[in-house]
Amino acid sequence: MTRPVFEATTDPELACPVSPVVDMVFSRWTTPILWSLHTFGRQRFVELERRITNITPKVLTQRLRQLERDGLITRTYHPEVPPRVEYEISELGRSLGPLFAHLADWADANLGHVERARRRYDDAEAARASR
Numbered sequence: 001m002t003r004p005v006f007e008a009t010t011d012p013e014l015a016c017p018v019s020p021v022v023d024m025v026f027s028r029w030t031t032p033i034l035w036s037l038h039t040f041g042r043q044r045f046v047e048l049e050r051r052i053t054n055i056t057p058k059v060l061t062q063r064l065r066q067l068e069r070d071g072l073i074t075r076t077y078h079p080e081v082p083p084r085v086e087y088e089i090s091e092l093g094r095s096l097g098p099l100f101a102h103l104a105d106w107a108d109a110n111l112g113h114v115e116r117a118r119r120r121y122d123d124a125e126a127a128r129a130s131r
Contacts, residue, residue, distance in 0.1 A: 024070055025096060029055055029063045034093055035100075037073060042088040067093070 025031070032052045037043060040051070049060055064087060067073040072093035078084040 024072075025099075027063075029059060030067065030072075031100075033060075033063055033067060034072065034089060034096065037087060037089040038094065038097070042076075042086045044084065044086055048087065072096070 025034075029052065032055075033048065036048055036051045040047075043051075045057075045060070045064075048064075049055065049057060052060070055063075064073065064075070068075050068087075072090055073087050074090050076086045076088070078086070
């Protein structure tokens with residue numbers, strides 16, 4: 001598969017071809033929702049709400065709708081009494097698995113370096129402020 005050629009631009013929105021993917025996949029609650037659906041399979045709203053602590057029902061509803069719109073999850077409505085709705089990760093959503101695996105590997109290898117860099121920076125800032 002060949003990759004598209006992107007022309008140089010001064011527009012920051014267009015400068016990086018992965019920006020739309022980062023915006024879509026790495027928004028605040030997207031990764032926990034996708035992880036939960038990938039790990040635990042098909043779930044109802046209340047199950048997701050229990051697994052993803054600190055998310056409000058309103059935000060969970062918004063994120064689920066956006067993920068469904070983006071094709072990363074599927075929503076199945078069961079016309080029963082009472083009605084039942086289930087969510088599951090789609091094939092498109094599952095295709096993000098290797099990306100997340102690479103990120104997990106990077107995190108394992110590098111988050112310690114990031115934490116040390118932050119401490120050095122914070123210590124240097126504190127030293128500058130005390131002068």
